[in-house]
Amino acid sequence: MQTFSGVGVAPGRVLGPVRQMPKPVQEPHENVNIPADVTVESQGQRIKDAAKAVQAELRARAATASGEGKEVLEATALMAADPMLVKSAIRLLSPEAPGGARTAERAIWEAAATVADSLKALGGYMAERVADVLDVRARIVSELRGLPAPGIPASDVPFILAAEDLAPADTATLDPAKVIALITSSGGPQSHTAILARALGLPAIVAAPGVDEIGDGTEVYLDGAAGTITVDPGEELRLAAKVWATQASTVAAFSGSNVMADGFRVPLLANVGTGADAVKAADAGAEGVGLLRTEFCFLDRDDEPAVAEQIAAYGAVFAAFPGKKVVVRTLDAGADKPLPFLTNADEPNPALGVRGYRTDLTSPGVLERQLRAIAAAEAANQAEVWVMAPMISTAEEAAHFAALCSTAGLKTPGVMVEVPSAALTAASVLREVSFASLGTNDLTQYAMAADRQLGPLATLNDPWQPAVLQLVKLTADGAAAASAGGAARPVGVCGEAAADPALAVVLVGLGVATLSMSARALAAVSAVLATVTVSQAQKLATAALAAPSASAARQAVRAQLPILDELGL
Amino acid sequence: MSERTATIASRVGLHARPAAIFAEAAGELDIEVTIAREGEPADDAMDAASILSLMSLGASFGDVVVLRAEGAGADEALDRLVKILETDHDAE
Numbered sequence: 001m002q003t004f005s006g007v008g009v010a011p012g013r014v015l016g017p018v019r020q021m022p023k024p025v026q027e028p029h030e031n032v033n034i035p036a037d038v039t040v041e042s043q044g045q046r047i048k049d050a051a052k053a054v055q056a057e058l059r060a061r062a063a064t065a066s067g068e069g070k071e072v073l074e075a076t077a078l079m080a081a082d083p084m085l086v087k088s089a090i091r092l093l094s095p096e097a098p099g100g101a102r103t104a105e106r107a108i109w110e111a112a113a114t115v116a117d118s119l120k121a122l123g124g125y126m127a128e129r130v131a132d133v134l135d136v137r138a139r140i141v142s143e144l145r146g147l148p149a150p151g152i153p154a155s156d157v158p159f160i161l162a163a164e165d166l167a168p169a170d171t172a173t174l175d176p177a178k179v180i181a182l183i184t185s186s187g188g189p190q191s192h193t194a195i196l197a198r199a200l201g202l203p204a205i206v207a208a209p210g211v212d213e214i215g216d217g218t219e220v221y222l223d224g225a226a227g228t229i230t231v232d233p234g235e236e237l238r239l240a241a242k243v244w245a246t247q248a249s250t251v252a253a254f255s256g257s258n259v260m261a262d263g264f265r266v267p268l269l270a271n272v273g274t275g276a277d278a279v280k281a282a283d284a285g286a287e288g289v290g291l292l293r294t295e296f297c298f299l300d301r302d303d304e305p306a307v308a309e310q311i312a313a314y315g316a317v318f319a320a321f322p323g324k325k326v327v328v329r330t331l332d333a334g335a336d337k338p339l340p341f342l343t344n345a346d347e348p349n350p351a352l353g354v355r356g357y358r359t360d361l362t363s364p365g366v367l368e369r370q371l372r373a374i375a376a377a378e379a380a381n382q383a384e385v386w387v388m389a390p391m392i393s394t395a396e397e398a399a400h401f402a403a404l405c406s407t408a409g410l411k412t413p414g415v416m417v418e419v420p421s422a423a424l425t426a427a428s429v430l431r432e433v434s435f436a437s438l439g440t441n442d443l444t445q446y447a448m449a450a451d452r453q454l455g456p457l458a459t460l461n462d463p464w465q466p467a468v469l470q471l472v473k474l475t476a477d478g479a480a481a482a483s484a485g486g487a488a489r490p491v492g493v494c495g496e497a498a499a500d501p502a503l504a505v506v507l508v509g510l511g512v513a514t515l516s517m518s519a520r521a522l523a524a525v526s527a528v529l530a531t532v533t534v535s536q537a538q539k540l541a542t543a544a545l546a547a548p549s550a551s552a553a554r555q556a557v558r559a560q561l562p563i564l565d566e567l568g569l
Numbered sequence: 570m571s572e573r574t575a576t577i578a579s580r581v582g583l584h585a586r587p588a589a590i591f592a593e594a595a596g597e598l599d600i601e602v603t604i605a606r607e608g609e610p611a612d613d614a615m616d617a618a619s620i621l622s623l624m625s626l627g628a629s630f631g632d633v634v635v636l637r638a639e640g641a642g643a644d645e646a647l648d649r650l651v652k653i654l655e656t657d658h659d660a661e
Contacts (some may be wrong), residue, residue, distance in 0.1 A: 075589045075620065083596070086618035115621050125584060126624055133621070 001146035001214060003229060005456045006183070008206025008227030009194035011524070011569045013244035014160070014181050014203055015221045015233065018214045019153045020319055021163035025138040043091075043104040044090040048081075050104075050143040054136065055080040057149065080136045085111055105144050112137035150497075152179070160220060164212045165455070166193045174198050181222055183229055185212040186455030190441045190496060197224075198499055201520035205229060207458040225569055244568045245492045254522040256285035262533040266508055267527055269325070269516040272495060275316025281519040288325035290437065290508070290516020291494035292317050294330050294370065297337070298484070303341050304366055310373035311380070318381035326383040326435060327494070327516070328374055329416065330367055332390040336453070342366060351451065356391025356416075357401065371408035388414035388437055393421045395428035402433050417491075418442035423471040426478025430489045436479060438512070441497025444468050463497035464550040469510065473545065476511030492516060501528035502557050502569050508534065509541025531563045571614040574607060575594040575654040582629040584642040588656040594653055598649045600640045610621060617650065 028347050055077050057224065062073035069083045079085070087113035095101040102110065116133045117379070119126045138150045145501050152161065165187040182204040187193045191208065197204030203224030205211075211229060214220065215275050221241060223235035230237055258268040259402075269290030270281035278289060297305055297313040305313075318326055333339040334355025347353035360367045372385065378385040387400040392415040405413035417423050418439035430436055440463045445452045450460035462468075476491050483489045494512035499521035505528060507515065540557050547553035558564055577589035595602050596618035603614035604626065614637060615622035628634055634654065636647050 071586060075585070078589055078592055078596075078620045082619050082621045083616050087616075115625075118625055119621075122625065126627070128628060129624065471610045538639075 001232060001234065003231070004183075004211050004229040005548060006185075006210045006211070006213075006227050006229070006464075007189050008205050008224045009189050010202060010204040011223075011225040012203025012248065013221070013223050013241050013568050014455055015219065016087060016160045016180050017222055018162050018183075018211075018216065018218050019155055019159040020214070021152065021161060021166065022142070022148045022150050022217055023164070024142050024216060025147075025150055027120040027142060028109050030099075030102070030106055031107065032103050034101050034103065035388050040090075040093045040095075040101070043093045043107070044392060046104045046144060047089050047093075047108055047140075048086060049538060050108075050140050051081040051086050053138045054149075055142050057139075061512055070447055076132050076136060080140065085115060085136075088114065096234070097115060105141050107369070108140050108144070109137060112140075114386045117345065140255045159220065159561065162211050162214055163193075165206075166196070167257065167525055176202065181224065183208055183211045183222060184455075185209050187257060188455055188458040190445070190452040195496065197254070198496065199472065201518075208453045211548040223568075225564070240568075247566075247568055254285040254349045256287065258287070258526045258529060260529050260533060261459075261538070262535075266512075266529060267325075267513055267514045268522050269327070269492070269494075270519045270522070271516050272519075275313070277519075278317040278320035282320045284519040284522055286321075286519055286522060288327075289317065290325075290327050290498075290514060292326060292328045293328040294329060294334065295309075295337055298331060298333065298339055301339070304369070306372045307376070310370060311377045314374055314377035315380055318377055318383035318385065322382035323385060323532070325386060327386045327388060327414070327492070329437075329494075330357070330370055330374075330387065330389050331359065333359055351445065353544060357389040357390055359399060368404060368408070371404055371410060375409045378430065381525045384410040386435060387411065388416050388433075389436070390415060390416045391442075392429065393419045395425060395432055398422075398429045398432040409492055410556075415476050416494075417471075418446065418495075420447050420471055423478075424455065426475040427481040428478075430479045430482035433489070434487070435490050435492070436475060437492045437494045437516070438472055438475060440468065440493060442495035443471060443495070444497075447471055459550065462550040463495065463500075464554045465504060465551070466545055466547055466553055467505065468493065469506065469541070469545050469553070472507060473510045473541075481512065490514065499525065501525045502554065502561055502564055504529060505532050505537050506541045506553075506557055508532075509537035511543075518546075524567065525551070527567060528561065528563055528569065532561070544558070570637060571647055573647040573651045574605050575636060575651040576632055577632050577634065577654045578627050578657045580657060582632070583626065583634075583659040584624050587654075588620055590623050591631050591650065591653050592618055592623055592657060594610075595619040598638075598642075600643055600646060602636055602646065603619070603651055605633055605635050605637075609635075611637060628649060631647050 042113040058077035062070050089107040092107035094104050116130045119130050142149050161179045162183045182197050184193050185204040195332045221237040247569050267287040269288045269360050270276045270286035271291040272281050273293045273296040288364050333342045335350045342359045354362050387410050392398050396413050401512045402413040409504045412434045414435035416439045419434050422429050444463050448460040450457040478491045479491045490513040493507050493512050494516040498515040499517035501524050504525045543556045577583050602617040604617040605614035
């Protein structure tokens with residue numbers, strides 16, 4: 001029985017066949033010597049046949065799709081065997097072509113690049129089609145090489161998707177009815193794969209070396225809480241998967257009011273990006289929104305969205321939570337979320353660059369207009385709107401942000417605590433604002449000096465690191481000091497740490513007042529918190545803080561929470 | 570050589586779905602049809618069955634284009650294609 005181990009990022013015990021994500025298509029070499037017996041005619045025919053085959057496959061997929069997806073696939077199918085594309089590729093096969101004869105693979109590669117460049121130059125809608133042309137090109141080259149088509153494999157039966165790592169573009173078409181779990185050989189707990197898995201409620205393990213070499217169709221068992229993958233599992237594990245399937249349905253629902261064993265209330269909120277997300281979160285019982293990521297309204301844009309457009313986007317979220325709290329995070333651009341009109345792509349060190357609140361330094365006005373839009377959307381709805389700035393490092397910045405909020409007519413300003421300096425000086429920072437929210441993903445990356453996206457640093461990039469827990473405690477203690485004699489300044493958590501039920505217990509024990517997470521995680525976190533009292537949570541928090549390592553902290557806490565194993569979390 | 574002019578009737582212009590419908594219809598014909606903007610030389614005309622060419626033509630709502638074809642059935646074929654261009658496919 002072969003086993004692999006990695007970092008479990010989303011719980012669940014499942015059994016299924018593995019399908020490998022095809023590797024990205026490599027650029028065909030130029031200047032390849034073409035054997036004398038290979039004719040331009042035979043290569044031209046290969047290009048035509050490959051283009052037709054790709055077109056047929058895309059048409060077959062279009063036939064089973066619906067709506068906008070169907071239209072996109074139909075248009076892409078037409079591009080695949082486009083006569084202009086095929087003809088210009090065939091012209092490049094000839095020894096008389098500029099630069100001499102090319103292989104069929106190289107010819108289609110270059111012909112499509114020329115088309116892509118000209119579409120890009122046209123801008124607007126045409127430029128958006130560049131990705132389709134390059135997708136078609138990758139498919140034709142794979143077809144010519146006899147390799148599987150790029151993208152998530154098609155399958156009639158549900159499968160476990162294995163990959164080196166997954167990019168947002170790979171997962172846009174992921175069908176949760178077909179993909180039952182994700183395993184990757186690289187990537188960390190905050191990687192795109194991990195965030196996606198939690199959002200979709202798929203068990204997932206990252207940074208498990210070797211899983212990208214498991215053969216297609218091999219049956220494996222995986223435990224997303226333990227981080228283990230077992231090839232050809234025995235009876236015992238098969239039973240464990242069956243038991244999980246029944247248990248999963250019992251923790252599938254959240255009552256909409258989170259109460260601990262002693263009756264203490266810790267509101268569970270949802271992280272959302274759009275009005276549609278907000279409706280789903282409200283349906284899942286979320287007691288409000290702890291993190292509205294406003295950059296989704298800005299991404300893929302060449303310029304700043306108009307105030308009216310922003311009002312509509314935020315209003316759609318507020319409308320889903322009448323009378324409830326919605327915490328809006330102002331634009332968090334930069335680092336892994338570049339925006340052409342705000343951020344500079346040439347920074348040598350973007351995670352330490354002009355990002356988040358700091359873009360107000362280089363592009364003043366954008367933040368003020370956003371605050372105005374938030375205030376207008378609040379006025380038109382019944383939600384209780386709180387606003388916080390990301391990447392605040394000093395009390396001075398907090399004060400400036402609070403002043404901007406006040407000018408815009410927003411009553412509850414707050415800060416994200418994700419830079420260690422803000423945690424260390426929490427009392428001064430919190431005196432300037434009404435609340436704080438810990439962004440544990442970035443706080444971990446900055447405290448440990450470990451890039452969130454790097455697989456080899458996955459063990460450093462773990463919110464269970466005692467240093468990170470120490471910063472959480474400092475923030476909660478600082479907020480309590482700042483609140484002394486005045487209004488309470490609550491500290492919430494809106495990073496992925498809040499979605500880990502065992503860590504949620506520790507966070508509450510450290511003094512965190514609210515937890516915000518993917519709507520999918522609400523039920524599991526609530527089920528575990530219901531079995532613990534505040535004083536038990538405080539004891540577990542003390543144990544975690546005193547642990548010598550992240551894994552020791554995790555083990556010490558999990559050992560005291562038998563409910564986790566009962567529920568397979 | 571048969572020739573027809575047509576005015577683009579789709580609000581989004583000759584791309585997205587209208588371009589796909591037109592390219593597909595042109596591709597089903599046995600003869601080659603070319604498309605160019607009105608006033609441009611016939612030598613610069615592009616293959617009407619190529620959705621990528623149609624997109625780079627960038628014809629907007631209200632623009633006039635010229636279709637050309639040769640051979641048996643050219644007139645009937647061009648009449649059919651003109652009809653497609655002069656239909657507002659977004660309104661359907």
